[in-house]
Amino acid sequence: MGVYIPEKRLKNLHTYAYSGADDSIISKAILGPYWNWLVTLVPTSIAPNTLTVSGLALVFLNFITLVYVDPGLDCAGAKLRPGYDARGPSDILAPVHVLPRFGYPKDAVAADEGNEGRCLMPWVFLTWSLCLFAYQSLDSIDGKQARRTGMAGPLGELFDHGCDAINTTLECLLACAALNVGKSYWSIAALVATLSNFYLTTWEEFHTGTLYLSAFSGPVEGILMICLVYLITGLAPQGARFWDRGILSVTGLETIPSIAKSYSRYNFALNDAFLTFGAVGLFANVVASYSNVVKARRANKRDPISPLLGLAPLVILLVCLWTWSTARGAAVLRDGQAYVALVCAFGLMFAYTVGLLIVAHVTKAPFPYFNVALGWAILGALDSAAEQ
Numbered sequence: 001m002g003v004y005i006p007e008k009r010l011k012n013l014h015t016y017a018y019s020g021a022d023d024s025i026i027s028k029a030i031l032g033p034y035w036n037w038l039v040t041l042v043p044t045s046i047a048p049n050t051l052t053v054s055g056l057a058l059v060f061l062n063f064i065t066l067v068y069v070d071p072g073l074d075c076a077g078a079k080l081r082p083g084y085d086a087r088g089p090s091d092i093l094a095p096v097h098v099l100p101r102f103g104y105p106k107d108a109v110a111a112d113e114g115n116e117g118r119c120l121m122p123w124v125f126l127t128w129s130l131c132l133f134a135y136q137s138l139d140s141i142d143g144k145q146a147r148r149t150g151m152a153g154p155l156g157e158l159f160d161h162g163c164d165a166i167n168t169t170l171e172c173l174l175a176c177a178a179l180n181v182g183k184s185y186w187s188i189a190a191l192v193a194t195l196s197n198f199y200l201t202t203w204e205e206f207h208t209g210t211l212y213l214s215a216f217s218g219p220v221e222g223i224l225m226i227c228l229v230y231l232i233t234g235l236a237p238q239g240a241r242f243w244d245r246g247i248l249s250v251t252g253l254e255t256i257p258s259i260a261k262s263y264s265r266y267n268f269a270l271n272d273a274f275l276t277f278g279a280v281g282l283f284a285n286v287v288a289s290y291s292n293v294v295k296a297r298r299a300n301k302r303d304p305i306s307p308l309l310g311l312a313p314l315v316i317l318l319v320c321l322w323t324w325s326t327a328r329g330a331a332v333l334r335d336g337q338a339y340v341a342l343v344c345a346f347g348l349m350f351a352y353t354v355g356l357l358i359v360a361h362v363t364k365a366p367f368p369y370f371n372v373a374l375g376w377a378i379l380g381a382l383d384s385a386a387e388q
Helices: 007-014 025-039 048-069 075-080 122-149 154-178 185-208 218-235 239-244 247-251 257-262 270-299 306-334 336-363 372-386
Strands: 020-022 211-213
Touching: 007 336, 025 122, 025 218, 048 122, 048 154, 075 154, 075 239, 122 154, 122 218, 122 239, 154 185, 154 218, 154 239, 154 336, 185 211, 185 218, 185 270, 185 306, 185 336, 211 270, 218 239, 239 270, 247 270, 270 306, 306 336, 306 372, 336 372
Parallel strands: 020 211
Antiparallel strands: none
């Protein structure tokens, strides 16, 4: 234990008290009562961490189906074939894409016919939706179970957040498959957004002492939104390619002549619009997180600027991810299996980094600005860049 938590910090574990604030309307009005009922069905002999890891096991099951059927995220690459038409049978307008070549590197080519055929069956996405909702449910009642059994403590929070960090990375890959963006720059953007959001929440908790969940948070609305994406993908006749269709086409607004004529250039593909919305949400959460940190620091008459240095580990990881992914003409993106492996590796580095931050929070230790995982990320990025 002394390797990760210095002996002089161990006593702080006994004085730590969890503090949280949840502004989610869905959580308070709908999911909260459901979770309170669900936890009563769990025997008190089951440890809280067992619930957490059981939920994560369901996410791993989803991930296994992805890597077994489409390990290189090649199914989405069919759109790179000449003449690919994302429109549905009755669509009039062609969808507009934010990035050229659907966000794929300029030298990327469609997978061969054999790999292209390895697309997930629609029912698989339905199981993803169910498993992710089950994960959210189990993750939400583990704390309640801890209080029921008298096992609540800081190490439980560390275990819970560690599982959440791993889930964040895996769900990003799964969501990219469901949204049909594959191994493109969009997938990197999605990973950057989700990891940043998670890190900022943990960084905010370190400096304020409270875990804030906004009216639209990742653990509640974010997961429900991804569940809905999986559900739609599983039910849509086109499967994942449904998300390549334009907004005006899906909503039927393109049938109104005045709208079709004036706004055809805004017929953005659903997946592009969805991920752009995620970027806007990230910006809003960044502002909210820093605002809470500033308030807490000023209340204690402390400098509100210095906490920004704590974002350095996140910036280092993201810069290394971008460098590694785009080096040598984005070779990693062109080789889907290598990209999935890279994302998983960075997911573990991220979980380790966040874990150290949580340990520092519950033990009242100094902020962990650097760790061995960041060192490996830097070495890997430098090595990939040096080979260009």
